[in-house]
Every structure is written in C-alpha cells, then in structure tokens.
Amino acid sequence: MRCLVTGATGYVGGRLVPRLLAAGHEVRCLTRDPRRLRDVPWAPKVDVALGDVARDVGLAEALAGIDVAYYLIPAHGQDPIEDADRLAALNFAIACEAAGVQRIVHLHGPQPAGREAGDIFLRCAVPAVVFRAAMIIGSGSASFEMLRYLTERVPVMLAPAWMRNRVRPIAVRDALRYLVAAAAVFPPPVNRAFDLGGPDVLAYVELMRRYAQIAGLRPRALVPVRGSAPWLSAHWVGLVTPVPHRVARPLIDGLRRDAVGGEHDIARYVPDPHDGLTGFDTAVTLALRKIGAGDVETRWSNAAVPGAPSDPLPTDPSWSGGTVYRDERTRAVAAPPERLWRVIEAIGGDNGWHSFPLAWSVRGRLDRLVGGVGLRRGRRDPARLYVGEALDFWRVEEIVPGSLLRLRAEMKLPGRAWLELRALGDGRGGAVYAQRAIFLPRGLAGHAYWWAVAPFHAFVFGGMARNIARAALAGS
Known part of the structure; x- marks a missing residue:
C-alpha cells in the first residue's frame, strides 16, 4: 500500500x-x-x-x-x-x-x-x-x-x-x-x-x-x-x-x-x-x-529496526522522556589524542581524579556513612581499564580504546548517574577533551540533590576538565 x-x-x-x-x-x-x-x-x-x-x-x-x-x-x-x-x-x-x-x-x-x-x-x-x-x-x-x-x-x-x-x-x-x-x-x-x-x-x-x-x-x-x-x-x-x-x-x-x-x-x-x-x-x-x-x-x-516504540525519538517534544540533568564541558588540548587518552584511562584510584581532592574524599566518606562503597575500591591496574570492573565508586560501563570512557555511579544516590570522558581529534594534530556528567533523578529527592550539589560543579567538574587537559599537555 x-x-x-x-x-x-x-x-x-x-x-x-x-x-x-x-x-x-x-x-x-x-x-x-x-x-x-x-x-x-x-x-x-x-x-x-x-x-x-x-x-x-x-x-x-x-x-x-x-x-x-x-x-x-x-x-x-x-x-x-x-x-x-x-x-x-x-x-x-x-x-x-x-x-x-x-x-x-x-x-x-x-x-x-x-x-x-x-x-x-x-x-x-x-x-x-x-x-x-x-x-x-x-x-x-x-x-x-x-x-x-x-x-x-x-x-x-x-x-x-x-x-x-x-x-x-x-x-x-x-x-x-x-x-x-x-x-x-x-x-x-x-x-x-x-x-x-x-x-x-x-x-x-x-x-x-x-x-x-x-x-x-x-x-x-x-x-x-x-x-x-x-x-x-x-x-x-x-x-x-x-x-x-x-x-x-x-x-x-x-x-x-x-x-x-x-x-x-x-x-x-x-x-x-x-x-x-x-x-x-x-x-x-x-x-x-x-x-x-x-x-x-x-x-x-x-535501536534495531523496527526499533523500540517506547524509546524517545529526536522529534519528541523537549519536555518528554523524563528529566535528565547534564553538566557538559570541553577543552582544547595542544597534544595528540592518544596522549589525552592515556590520562583519561588512568583516572581514579591512586592516580586521583584531577579535581579538588578534598571534595572527592568527602563524597567518598559520606557514601560509606550511608552504606555505599565509597572510594575504597580503587582501581585494578594503574593504566588499563576493562568493561565491568570497579573504579572507586564507579563501574566501567563502556570503553572504546582511544576514544570513550563511560562510568556508571555506584555510590548511594537518589537517582542514577554517569560520567563520560572522551578524547577527540581536532583535525590539526591536537585533541579536544569532552566531559559529560549525567544524572537521572528519582523523585523529589533526586531533583533536590542535583540542585544542592550544582553550585560545586564548577570546582569539581570544571577543575577536572582543566587538569586533565593540563596533564595531557604535560605528557603525564
């Protein structure tokens, strides 16, 4: 027809x-x-x-x-x-x-x-x-x-x-x-x-x-x-x-x-x-x-054709699909993408998170107080990560070598959270660092949590983006 x-x-x-x-x-x-x-x-x-x-x-x-x-x-x-x-x-x-x-x-x-x-x-x-x-x-x-x-x-x-x-x-x-x-x-x-x-x-x-x-x-x-x-x-x-x-x-x-x-x-x-x-x-x-x-x-x-009819579409109205909070940051890096990737893959554990150590330490201790895993799990290897392994209070959900690291939060939260770190080429031999934190709130407590911590994102996530770019530039 x-x-x-x-x-x-x-x-x-x-x-x-x-x-x-x-x-x-x-x-x-x-x-x-x-x-x-x-x-x-x-x-x-x-x-x-x-x-x-x-x-x-x-x-x-x-x-x-x-x-x-x-x-x-x-x-x-x-x-x-x-x-x-x-x-x-x-x-x-x-x-x-x-x-x-x-x-x-x-x-x-x-x-x-x-x-x-x-x-x-x-x-x-x-x-x-x-x-x-x-x-x-x-x-x-x-x-x-x-x-x-x-x-x-x-x-x-x-x-x-x-x-x-x-x-x-x-x-x-x-x-x-x-x-x-x-x-x-x-x-x-x-x-x-x-x-x-x-x-x-x-x-x-x-x-x-x-x-x-x-x-x-x-x-x-x-x-x-x-x-x-x-x-x-x-x-x-x-x-x-x-x-x-x-x-x-x-x-x-x-x-x-x-x-x-x-x-x-x-x-x-x-x-x-x-x-x-x-x-x-x-x-x-x-x-x-x-x-x-x-x-x-x-x-x-x-989605595979014919797809999942319950999933959101690009043409859906902007208010559909539930609330998703994001903090997105990018930084130009005058270093090759592969050097930036080495810094990304080595993040966490004894290597740290390249951002306001006190804030990460406090967040880990608070998580342990409420029964979470805190930062005590560290990382298995100082330089390599694999899908499914623990990384402090995150879990490696996806990794595309040289390009993408996606972490799923396992700390106690009124919702679900992810952190994505990407190394992109700029077409001129340099790199672009792209960072995205994503939070799906659960109930009113989830919305309150996001807005309570949002004022600190400039220090935590902003500092992370700056310091990862500096570490790649320094060749560390």
Missing part, C-alpha cells in the same frame, strides 16, 4: 513510519517543516511532502497516488483553536475524497476535539477507521509524561475528582500494531470507530501509585478533594512539570469522566497477540527502560 502519514514529526507518527516501511508499505510524510525529519534514519526511505492541513496547502500533491491516509495530527481542544482543528480535519477529508484515497485512518485521545475530527472522517465519502485511545503508555506520549512528572515530582498532592475516574491505558506497541494493520486488513465497507485499550482498567490515582512502585519511588500520598477544576489542574501541571498547560488541559478534560471504552470489536479484524495485550506495569517498565547513559539520549538510529 502507498501510505501518507501526517504528524510524522509527532509522537505516534514518528514511530509508525518505520513500522509501515518494515511491513512493506511505501510511505510519504506530510509536514510543514521537512527539517524536523532530517535526522531520523528512515528519512531516505520515504517521500517528504511540504504542506499544511490547517491552511489546505499541498494536500492535493501529497495525496496523489495514495491508498491509505493517516491523520495523526493532535487536536488542541481549546477555543478558539477548536474551529481550526475542525477545519483541518475537514480539509483533509475533502482532499482525500478528491484524490481517490481508499481509506482514512485516525487516532485520537479522549478529548472532545479529537472525537469531532473522527466524526468528520466517518461522515465523509472515504471509508475511515477511527481509533479511540484514552491513554498511550510510552516515553514521549503526552499523557504518560504528565503521569510520570506528577508522580516523580509531587510526593504529596491533592487528588481532584478527575483523578478518581477510571482509564484503560494501552501500550504504544499495541497501538502501533493496530495502526499498521489498518493499512491492509480492514475490508472496504468498514467505516467505524474502535476503542483501543490494554487489559488493565485503573483510576488515575492508582496509575500514579503503580508508577511510583515500578519506578522505585516511595508511596505517593494522594489526598482526595471534591470538584474537578480541570483548568486549575492544568495550570498546576504546567507549574510543577515541564508539560505545558496547553498540552495538559485537553488531557485532563478527557479524563473528567471514565475513559475505559465500551467494546473490543477490533479483535474481529486484528486478533490479540498470543500472549495477550501489554499490561500497564509492563508498558511502564518498557517506557522507563534506559540501559546506561548511552540510552539517556536514545535516538531511533540507536
């Missing part, structure tokens, strides 16, 4: 495209800004059409020769944008009819504006399959990120009435499975909406409690209060999390009533997997998967 995907720079669309390609379909992406697709690895395999659904620009050209058209543009659901949402859906429906498209596929959440777009497609002349998903679980999904941030950052909070309503979330991998199937398995007469959801039906407060347990957080205290006030809740979300108010408001509006769906008719056309649909706990575990610092900034190019 020849498929057009709108919203390919969005959460679902960016994960759908490579799966359509893997299923043997030809794909064209409609976008207002082709530059946003420049860095995705599947870009050379698709046609990119410039256009704007809201302004009815480029639709005829983008839909020419298309069999199945995916409408994955999220609805804003707030006045006066509601009229623009309806107009965009109507423009798309008319253009699909004029182009002779065989099917429209649409996915929307529980918000009313999304349902309106679905109704428009179901009333047009082109058969449509409309999927209704109350909540998609995957790193980058707006509804999941709101759940993630609220749970991690607010250990005690008031729970308005909408938080006690039930929802039936679906893992992104299952939602994508249905979307891919929609390109081929539905017979032409099918023109209807289908409810999508996983095996679990839970109140939002229970979702927060289950998330906290899976993420290793202390139990959250949720105090029930009367009333909903979704506008106030949306402002609260915007205040305490990176999720913008304009994104949170339609999500909360959609949860003002139970969002559990009333049927599972989709199984008549796309049978459930042999091991069943993905449960909430498993979906959250997959969404939180970060195997070392290399996956903190997970890109689609780092």
